[in-house]
Amino acid sequence: MLFNSYEFIFLYLPITFAVYFLLNRFRLTKVGIAWLALASLFFYSWWNIANLPLMMGSILFNYTVGTMLAKGTLDRFIPKKSLLILSITANLLFLGYYKYANFFLENLNFLLDTKFAFLHVALPLGISFFTFTQIAYLVDTYRGSSKEYNFINYVLFVTFFPHLIAGPILHHKEMMPQFENKRAKVINWRNISHGLLLFGIGLFKKVIIADTFAGWASPGFAATSLTFTEAWATALSYTFQLYFDFSGYTDMALGIALLFNIRLPQNFDSPYKSNSIIDFWRRWHMTLSRFLRDYLYIALGGNRKGAFRRHLNLMITMVLGGLWHGAAWTFVVWGFMHGAALVVNHFWRQLGFKMHWLLGRLLTFLFVVVAWVFFRAESFTQAMVVLKGMVNVEQTGLFTSGISPALPWGRKELIVLFLAFLFVTIWKNSSEWEKGFQPKWRWAVAAAVLIVAGIYGLNRVSEFLYFQF
Structure with a gap:
């Protein structure tokens, strides 16, 4: 269900x-x-x-x-x-x-x-x-x-x-x-109103936004060749699909639990606003990060046995974290990439270097987008099609790769991708909006509109991405 x-x-x-x-x-x-x-x-x-x-x-x-x-x-x-x-x-x-x-x-x-x-x-x-x-x-x-x-x-x-x-x-x-x-x-009516609002936000994110991006990402990953623009549109479509799918599930889970006066731990906190990969893992799937830290990384010795062991433990933790997501070498590569990035990030900090927050946020986002290609791809061949397209600067346009009529992007879709980028990197998330929440008629109207819009879109019901993990 x-x-x-x-x-x-x-x-x-x-x-x-x-x-x-x-x-x-x-x-x-x-x-x-x-x-x-x-x-x-x-x-x-x-x-x-x-x-x-x-x-x-x-x-x-x-x-x-x-x-x-x-x-x-x-x-x-x-x-x-x-x-x-x-x-x-x-x-x-x-x-x-x-x-x-x-x-x-x-x-x-x-x-x-x-x-x-x-x-x-x-x-x-x-x-x-x-x-x-x-x-x-x-x-x-x-x-x-x-x-x-x-x-x-x-x-x-x-x-x-x-x-x-x-x-x-x-x-x-x-x-x-x-x-x-x-x-x-x-029954706590404040929790009910708060929970319904979160449920409505999550339902809208999943049904209206995430499933739309899913329809854009899948044809790109199924393509046999992509231009530069098409490859980046493919990678970004999945990047935003996964964001709104997972954050939508998280909002819905938190909202449903609140109906029963239960507060689940926060599990998602605008990870694409991260200024570093260390910060990313404090914001993405926060309870999984907590589990890997407390029951694997620390159990391996954490940072108690010197710098080399600390970095080795980080790599082992992230590779196993990648494998936890699925039985495929693409997930192992994704975990290895994040482990290596964490090691570099910690080494950078040990040297005392600093980076402007805007540059740090942009580099972190770009790294995460590239890594998601392995996370989404069903094979290395499929991943390489997208990655080769992402550096194919000789072909930068749309509908020039020979198989593009099956691809969904036009100018409107590219504008939506750009707006989604601004939203996930700048706009407040649901947990930030809910601080100081008080039941008022405008929140009730917002919850009703979001739930009705979500229900209206249920004609294309699909599972949440994290169900497969």
Whole structure:
């Protein structure tokens, strides 16, 4: 079930909301928690009910291990650290089997000239997100900063439907206290108005803006040759598609959670305004950056073992972060590029050099655009078509590459791309607009207009890009 679908907007969300607060109205708070957990499981099962046993198996395993870590049940038989390592390994093997097994076999066949048959496995939706969420929970429990002895509460923590499919990646200690808060049990009209506004902004971003750019980017990446202008239009179309798609999902997730008086952590903060690649990773997919820093980079030693190890740890973290997004070498290259850029950025700062903020913002944006080509391309061949076009200064016009009639760009589209560039690099984002939010009639009108416009555009429903990761 998509946030941007009729069944979600007109059936699932209103029913889930009404039953939850009705149960709380009659002080059936534990039943309300159970209802929200069941509704979230139903939301997940809507895609493919065959995936539900897999997720429930993962939840049961990690809940059991987490309880044993918190209570010290197996301390006499196995050290807690060993139990933690084994449980994390089990989670990674679970993720690896479904997400990377065929990628491994494909490369093994190529290297050894073998003919191992591919496995017939379908990638369960959201597996990366609910696996990483639970790994973070196990580590936090081992450190003594989280514990959960109520199974229903744990199920809700993992499956709460606004974040389940594409994040943000949550910490147990920042979520469950909110569900237990008595103030969260009653309808809060300020949160409802705020949440509907965020939902409307996100729906408009996704349906009207991101899906429009998707229709421009896809033909470019499918082309066999591109002129300079066409290649840059292709790369920028995807750059803006991904921006509005992901930020749209984030706004919708935050808005939906607010309807239930839950504040999810911020996950997106105008990354194209970044003055450096370090700044970019503080703004893009912020909870993934937090996870990679806290549970991978620091675990590898962080910056505690000298400059060389610090840079090596950065590279390992970003390459694995790239691979997390998908089982393809193009994602590895994307992660390597960002890792190398971070190393250069840190080295630049160590030397004491400074750069004008405007130049820094422009260079960072250009680097990110080029890197996105590998992120989007289905093969290196496809990526090279776009990259060669981006330096093809001998052919700068539109409709001159021989296959251009299939491409969507004209002067109007190029103007829209330029306006989008100004918007994402200068204009305030939704989190900046919401500071000091107060329910007023003009915000209600804005929310209504955005939601109606988004619903009007649902005739071309498409999944969010991060669902595939």
